[in-house]
């Protein structure tokens with residue numbers, strides 16, 4: 001039963017003692033006609049307020065009772081149910097707890113028409129090719145030993161095999177279009193470095209800048225800078241320089257003044273320096289020969305077309321002295337990297353590339369690359385109320401598996417959410433329930449300490465084995481960098497633990513985080529490209545990996561057909577109960593969070609669904625008791641709804657705001673209040689703040705306004 005309904009039977013009486021069992025003949029009298037109709041429908045076992053097709057969203061009596069027994073302390077029985085069953089009504093101002101589980105739990109509509117076949121042996125599609133060598137591709141002898149000894153990279157991947165000879169020997173522009181994790185970074189860095197090293201002309205940091213690499217995110221720029229810094233350890237006289245927003249411009253200027261051979265950065269900051277810093281123009285003048293645009297589709301999606309046009313214009317305004325380094329190309333070579341060749345990126349190609357060669361690692365030259373073959377995709381159709389507890393179940397099962405392994409290896413999981421506020425909520429919900437944690441970086445990395453039992457499996461383990469991270473664009477650049485650094489590197493504090501990072505799409509593009517074994521998309525991506533990039537954080541360079549996508553029952557299930565072409569190896573369709581919740585909650589008892597204050601000894605349940613409910617009620621109770629956490633949950637919920645309205649128009653049929661059951665979704669943010677009530681409370685607050693009332697909007701313009709606002713926020717999310 002939805003919280004939305006709890007007020008509607010206030011003045012209604014029924015003529016039967018047990019109307020549920022005699023639903024067909026129930027007589028309802030009194031109250032408004034609408035209320036009577038609703039009541040009658042309910043007595044007949046129908047839901048007058050069907051928001052989505054799946055029958056699973058209608059709660060049962062059984063579960064309301066079950067819920068009651070799971071949390072007697074609050075004694076909050078839905079009023080409608082109480083009235084129907086002639087039980088005493090709870091006080092009007094008391095909140096209603098809607099039950100977590102529903103009567104019919106089977107998701108009947110979920111059919112797997114793209115089953116993953118366990119019996120087929122799959123070869124990794126982005127792995128190094130054992131029969132090839134970098135030497136044969138023409139990579140400089142100066143780099144080869146360093147590559148194999150220091151970086152442990154001995155064989156090229158398919159995309160490297162195709163692009164390196166092209167850039168080493170030819171002077172064409174190239175468009176690199178390849179799967180995630182296929183080694184695109186080295187596919188352009190190695191040949192550029194080779195051309196400079198093989199000039200046989202002595203160069204140093206004062207010789208000028210030879211290549212500029214532009215990326216959409218600061219994290220990606222920092223990562224490419226690190227790879228370049230590692231590569232140039234074998235030729236320390238060559239120096240890269242990083243120019244990204246969020247850093248002090250003054251120190252960047254000082255670095256530029258010392259001289260550099262490669263500039264790596266984000267578009268806004270690079271343009272800013274080109275327009276305002278004389279020394280960068282001096283560095284680029286005469287020497288610039290390569291302009292690389294990485295993640296071209298994202299650059300366009302985020303509206304950098306104008307910025308890049310201006311950068312290109314300014315670069316072409318600089319004089320080029322081809323006599324100075326005559327072994328280098330006699331013009332600026334453009335390299336464009338992208339996982340897709342659809343839409344905006346073609347425009348960027350027209351803008352930046354001339355007479356280019358397409359380097360595609362796929363067998364077929366499709367517009368979008370598929371996911372790596374060795375990646376095992378899983379999909380779970382999860383009712384909106386159960387999203388939080390199911391996520392807990394998934395994380396628990398991964399930790400459980402890690403704990404039961406003989407050798408405790410560090411395990412990394414990335415959880416993608418739709419917006420920063422939702423990231424904040426999930427980070428708080430999972431990392432600080434028992435307040436037994438230690439922060440490792442600012443307040444964006446929390447190591448659970450002993451006695452923190454946020455997941456059921458930790459109650460049995462004598463050690464705490466979890467570290468939680470949060471990453472989104474509203475954090476300062478220093479915190480973002482330090483958080484990623486901590487997540488990626490092995491340290492004493494994190495060694496052998498399960499590292500879980502809650503993040504927005506800021507972490508979806510190009511980031512190469514080592515040994516990520518699972519990616520969980522709790523909120524579906526805003527575009528199918530984002531789906532490929534998010535799950536591409538695992539299964540990199542031939543290594544295996546898993547990803548799990550949560551979809552809501554109903555319209556969202558149609559998304560499976562939509563993404564099918566990108567998953568040639570199929571997927572496994574999980575049942576949220578049998579495959580996730582039951583294994584997570586069945587063998588351990590979850591204590592009620594208020595059990596300490598209770599005089600009675602805690603009666604622990606061995607039923608998995610009882611445990612799952614208790615787990616959820618603990619989080620709900622915290623929301624009730626802790627105003628700061630409640631604010632966090634409300635913000636997370638409202639921002640999530642706003643973000644939901646921004647799905648691409650061609651994907652709106654799967655992600656239609658109107659089909660969302662807002663009340664049930666609120667439950668997954670541990671909120672017991674109805675969204676309507678929340679809205680009214682907020683509206684009341686606003687009355688004092690705003691003297692002018694917003695003119696009445698129709699649904700369409702409201703949705704558009706929300707979408708525009710969220711798009712604006714999502715761009716600032718990346719802080720370019």
Ligand SMILES: Nc1ncnc2c1ncn2[C@@H]1O[C@H](COP(=O)(O)OP(=O)(O)OP(=O)(O)O)[C@@H](O)[C@H]1O
Pocket residue numbers: 128152153154155156157160178179180181182183184185186339509510511512536537540541
């Ligand atoms: N030839 C190789 N052999 C082994 N590992 C490699 C090779 N080339 C690259 N790698 C490793 O593979 C990982 C992925 O590389 P990279 O980040 O360049 O992939 P990408 O194609 O740019 O991925 P994305 O599309 O996600 O940005 C890195 O850790 C890199 O060190």
